[in-house]
Amino acid sequence: MKSFAPVLTVVGAIFVIWYGAAVVLNSAWAYDKAKRADVTLSFSEMVTDTWSQEKPLLPAPHQVVKEIYKTTVLKKITSKRSLIWHGWITLSATLLGFAMGTGFGILLAVGIVHSRAMDMSVMPWVIASQTIPILAVAPMIIVVLNAVGISGLLPKAFISMYLSFFPVVVGMVKGLRSPDAMQLDQMRTWSALKPTMFWKLRLPSSMPYLFPSLKIAMAASLVGAIVGELPTGAVAGLGARLLAGSYYGQTIQIWSALISAAVLAAALVALIGLLQNITLKRMGMLR
Amino acid sequence: MNKEVIIETKGLDLTFETNDGPVHALKDINLTIEKGDFVSFIGPSGCGKTTLLRVMADLEQPTGGTCTVNGVSPHEARMNRAYGYVFQAAGLYPWRTIGGNIKLPLEIMGYSKVEQEERVSKVLELVELDGFEKKFPWQLSGGMQQRASIARALAFDADILLMDEPFGALDEIVRDHLNEQLLALWARTHKTIGFVTHSIPEAVYLSTKIVVMSPRPGRIADVIESTLPKERPLEIRDTPEFIEIAHRVRDGLHEGHSNG
Numbered sequence: 001m002k003s004f005a006p007v008l009t010v011v012g013a014i015f016v017i018w019y020g021a022a023v024v025l026n027s028a029w030a031y032d033k034a035k036r037a038d039v040t041l042s043f044s045e046m047v048t049d050t051w052s053q054e055k056p057l058l059p060a061p062h063q064v065v066k067e068i069y070k071t072t073v074l075k076k077i078t079s080k081r082s083l084i085w086h087g088w089i090t091l092s093a094t095l096l097g098f099a100m101g102t103g104f105g106i107l108l109a110v111g112i113v114h115s116r117a118m119d120m121s122v123m124p125w126v127i128a129s130q131t132i133p134i135l136a137v138a139p140m141i142i143v144v145l146n147a148v149g150i151s152g153l154l155p156k157a158f159i160s161m162y163l164s165f166f167p168v169v170v171g172m173v174k175g176l177r178s179p180d181a182m183q184l185d186q187m188r189t190w191s192a193l194k195p196t197m198f199w200k201l202r203l204p205s206s207m208p209y210l211f212p213s214l215k216i217a218m219a220a221s222l223v224g225a226i227v228g229e230l231p232t233g234a235v236a237g238l239g240a241r242l243l244a245g246s247y248y249g250q251t252i253q254i255w256s257a258l259i260s261a262a263v264l265a266a267a268l269v270a271l272i273g274l275l276q277n278i279t280l281k282r283m284g285m286l287r
Numbered sequence: 288m289n290k291e292v293i294i295e296t297k298g299l300d301l302t303f304e305t306n307d308g309p310v311h312a313l314k315d316i317n318l319t320i321e322k323g324d325f326v327s328f329i330g331p332s333g334c335g336k337t338t339l340l341r342v343m344a345d346l347e348q349p350t351g352g353t354c355t356v357n358g359v360s361p362h363e364a365r366m367n368r369a370y371g372y373v374f375q376a377a378g379l380y381p382w383r384t385i386g387g388n389i390k391l392p393l394e395i396m397g398y399s400k401v402e403q404e405e406r407v408s409k410v411l412e413l414v415e416l417d418g419f420e421k422k423f424p425w426q427l428s429g430g431m432q433q434r435a436s437i438a439r440a441l442a443f444d445a446d447i448l449l450m451d452e453p454f455g456a457l458d459e460i461v462r463d464h465l466n467e468q469l470l471a472l473w474a475r476t477h478k479t480i481g482f483v484t485h486s487i488p489e490a491v492y493l494s495t496k497i498v499v500m501s502p503r504p505g506r507i508a509d510v511i512e513s514t515l516p517k518e519r520p521l522e523i524r525d526t527p528e529f530i531e532i533a534h535r536v537r538d539g540l541h542e543g544h545s546n547g
Contacts, residue, residue: 182374185346189372190392190443191365200391204382283382284423 018061025057026050059252067256080236083260089237091264093153093225097160098218104161105168105217112169113176113202114194123173130166134159134224139231156228156237163224164217171213175206207283211276218268226261238264290321293357293447293479294343300351301338311504312338316352318498318507322446325473325480327490328498329536335505336483336498340449343481344372356447368396370447371440375455377432379424379439385411386420389439396443410438413472430461434468441476449481454489463521466492470519487540488524491515491533499539509539 023046030049034041041049051060059067068083075082108126111118138159145155179201187197229239238257245254299316302309313335320326328336341347342354345361356364364370379388386407393403411417414434424432433453440448454462466489473480484490490497491513499509513532515523523529 182376182378186372186374186378187395188346189344189365189370190395191368192395196395200395201380204380207382284384284425285382 015061018058019051022056022058022060023047023050026053029053029057055249056251059255063252064255064259067252068260071256083238083241083256086237086241086257087260087264090222090225090229090239090261093156093228093237094160094218094221094264094268096153097157097224098164098221100157101161101164101217101221102168102214105165105213106172108165108169109172109176110198112173114198126166126169129162134163134227137162138227142228142231156225159228160221160224163220167213167216167220168210171209172206175209176202178205178209204283207279208285211272211279214272214276215269218272219265222261222265222268290323292319293322293324294318294320294355294481296339296342296352296354298352299339299342299349299354301335301342301347301349313342313349314504314506316505316507318510320479320481320496322479323477324496325494326482326496326498327494328481328483328500329485329487329490330500330505330508330540331485331502333505334500334502336500337451338505339500340451340481340483344370344449368443369445370449371443371445373433373437373440373448373450373453375452377424377429377436379432379435381424383424384420385416385422385424385427385435388424388435389442392439392443398443406442410441413441413475414438415468428461430457430465433457434465437469437472441472441478446478447481448478451483452485453482455485462489467521469493474517487533487536491529491536492519492521492524497532497536499536501540501542508542509535511535511539 027046027050030041030046030053033049034046050056052063053059056063071081071083075084077084077088079085108122112122113119141158141162142155145151145158176198183201183205184197187201192200225237226239226242229235229237230243238261241257242254245251245257296316296318299313299318301313302311316339328339330336338347342349343356343361345365354361357367357369359367379385380391383391389407389410390403393406398406407420408417411420414437416431416434416438419427419431419435424435427435433456437450437453454465457465470493482490482493495513497509497511497513498507499511500506501508511532515528515532
């Protein structure tokens with residue numbers, strides 16, 4: 001309960017700044033309208049107007065909330081105007097990409113930890129891979145995969161995987177290497193073989209390192225899925241909603257897609273946090 | 288008295304290649320450890336006492352001379368699971384209970400579930416930790432953790448127990464108590480024990496044989512056969528006999544230093 005007060009304070013501050021910024025940014029358009037209609041606006045009339053424009057520069061929070069309510073609760077899930085439908089499209093690509101990225105990342109880490117050759121050869125490429133701007137690569141991946149007949153979920157999942165495997169590799173390499181020389185010697189005195197050392201010592205030792213990596217990977221996966229939806233011509237998904245919104249100047253739609261993506265990411269990361277707590281508690285590592 | 292030789296080294300040499308040039312860790316070590324011996328290795332840091340123990344355990348490779356354990360090479364002895372090794376730190380896995388930690392080597396060695404349970408309760412009793420099976424390591428004091436790690440080394444049937452300053456990190460009162468327990472345990476199990484320490488009273492109190500070592504290069508300065516009886520209450524440390532042996536150990540350490 002103690003953690004609620006600071007969180008709520010920050011949320012409150014964000015709302016105050018948001019409403020204030022909406023007034024400042026949208027006031028020009030409000031005065032412009034008034035001028036053309038030949039009326040003079042009082043301050044309070046101006047403020048009311050900036051919070052209720054149809055295509056504001058910055059929509060006010062209640063407008064976004066209303067839009068989200070309209071496109072989630074009031075629309076059928078199967079409707080192409082439902083944010084839940086779009087959200088699910090993005091979520092499915094995110095989850096698939098996250099699963100692939102995590103699997104690939106763990107495999108790479110296992111290889112890197114056990115083979116010096118892999119450590120020397122693969123690790124620099126892993127790091128180099130993340131310096132490439134994904135926005136530039138994403139359209140190529142989509143186009144190339146489309147040319148060989150792969151479209152829909154998988155290309156987006158690949159982009160998610162590309163972004164999400166990196167934190168997993170880095171975290172797991174560190175985690176699998178966390179047992180100290182004494183612990184490894186101890187295993188040797190029991191004449192344990194490498195697979196035994198891995199399953200009984202390295203893997204359990206890496207758990208506290210895995211979960212923070214998974215949180216970053218999950219957030220990166222969502223970004224990857226949204227980026228992957230941009231070059232597909234705005235067909236479906238939260239990314240498509242963002243793009244369509246920007247085509248038609250539907251700022252409220254953009255912001256509602258944006259907020260939904262943020263809420264989705266927060267929920268997914270919180271889910272991993274929960275898994276982390278359960279796992280570490282069962283392992284007796286959480287006091 | 289013709290006892291079975293358990294560990295034997297002849298002209299053992301070990302040089303580490305480091306970035307600062309070679310370090311002569313062990314030089315011409317000739318030593319025999321017989322069945323049922325309690326051998327302490329004592330000396331200042333850098334004298335190679337831990338390295339010598341690690342060679343016996345096949346954790347370091349000698350660069351010269353020979354070492355046999357149970358008549359075979361240390362590597363074969365390790366593969367035969369001939370010894371239990373207790374490190375300076377307890378090294379218990381935080382994600383396993385005390386019972387789970389003791390089971391770990393048993394799982395690796397493929398003991399049946401039933402036998403694992405039996406052995407765990409047997410060795411826990413041996414180190415007076417019965418009732419702590421379900422506790423996690425962090426719930427135990429440092430001394431109890433070290434006892435659990437000794438129990439773990441006893442759980443499988445190794446006749447040799449190699450201990451590298453197992454009580455080094457503990458305070459004197461706990462240490463005295465554990466030393467007493469260790470002697471009782473040794474008497475009950477008839478194991479052969481190699482024990483590294485840098486405490487003179489500890490070495491004299493525990494050992495049947497004290498190997499005094501000196502540094503640079505690490506070598507044996509003196510080997511003292513203890514004349515103390517097998518039955519040793521803590522008060523034995525005030526007897527003239529005890530003080531005389533301690534004196535000889537101190538002389539050995541001193542000589543090694545002035546020669547080196």
